[in-house]
Amino acid sequence: MCGMSQQPPERSTVPRRPRPDASMSLLTNVMDHSLDDGYAEAASRRAADGTAGVPRTLKAKLGLAAGLVLAALVVTVGAAQAREDAPVVAKEREELIDRIESGSATADSLEKDIESLRTEVGKRQREALQKHGGDQGALVGLLSGSTAVHGPGLKLVVDDAKGSDTGGGGPRESAGFSDTGRLRDRDMQRIVNGLWQSGAEAVSINGQRLTALSAIRAAGDAILVDNKPLGPPYTVLAVGDGQRLADRFQGSSDGQYLAALRENFGIRTKITAEDEVRLPAAPSVSVRIAEPTAGKGTS
Structure with missing residues (x-):
């Protein structure tokens, strides 16, 4: 019986699959030889x-x-x-x-x-003003803010933007303040000045009566009115000719400035004409005495 020549086994044509950790040789070496x-x-x-x-x-x-x-x-x-x-x-x-x-x-x-x-x-200052103010005592008391007033006017509510606790830079950033959607003291100053120029006879912010000597400043992110901190929302009441006062304010440069704050920075505002608003008297008013200038007569 003749022998048949043995054929070498056929090699598989299927490529061998590489080891899963072939690409991690350094990590494998560290684990095996710690x-x-x-x-x-x-x-x-x-x-x-x-x-x-x-x-x-x-x-x-x-x-x-x-x-x-x-x-x-x-x-x-x-x-x-x-x-x-x-x-x-x-x-x-x-x-x-x-x-x-x-x-x-x-x-x-x-x-x-x-x-x-x-x-x-x-209280004693108001009593002295009424006693010695003569015929113009009531007018002087109104202008100085020493007496409570009520009448037609407007109500302006201004609030910070939603999510205003997040920081960021912007065109309003100056003097250490960042554009966070917070209402600033300089914004409130423009609002109040715009109301005065539009014909307001008396103004208050969150129940704090403003006078000719009132100061609106800042301490950090808080707004101070006569050194008293106020928090949002800020309710501004103004005594005047209701709707006319509101229209004049919204058409003024300061009213447009407030509208720009609303559109560009999300400051929330709401203004309404009121049949009657009540403003308290200023807590303290400095009483000053005027004297004629030396060498000139008085009429």
Whole structure:
């Protein structure tokens, strides 16, 4: 029987699939050989010399025991000291809290006294103005803001834009303020001045009566009116000829400025003509005495 020549096995034509971690050879090497070769050699040498593991000589064992005892002593003393100091720290904290609460109560009491005295001073000033103002006492009281007024007028509510707590730069950024959609003191100044120029006879912001001596300033992002902080929404009341006052203000440059704030920065505004608005008297008015100039007669 004649032998048949054996054919070599056919090679598969299907390409071998590469290993999933073929592209991560460096990471694979680090995982497989986490110990540096030098450290591995040193550990093998110590194991061969019998110096690996715990010390074997009596002197080394005593040294290790002494070190452990010293470490335990330090930890124990520290824990005992912390436990001993805890009541003292807690007592000092309670005393500090009591002092803060006492100081806050004293400040609140003084603030109430100041407000009461300011109200009393304003009341006596108004009485003196009515008594010595003559025929023009009522007009002077109205113009100076020392008397409460009511009548037709307008109500303007101005509020910050929605989400105004987010920062960002913009054309309104100046003097440390950023364009955050917040109404600024300079914006309120223009609004009030526009109302005066449009014919308002009396103006108040959030119940704070404005006079010829009122100041609108800023402290951080807060608006101060005569050093009193006001928060949004800002309700501006103005006594005047209702709808005519509203139309004149909206047509003025300051009214257009407010409209630009609404369109460009999201400042929310609402203006309505009212049949009657009530404005309180200014809390304190400085009374001044006029004297004729020397060398000139008076009419």
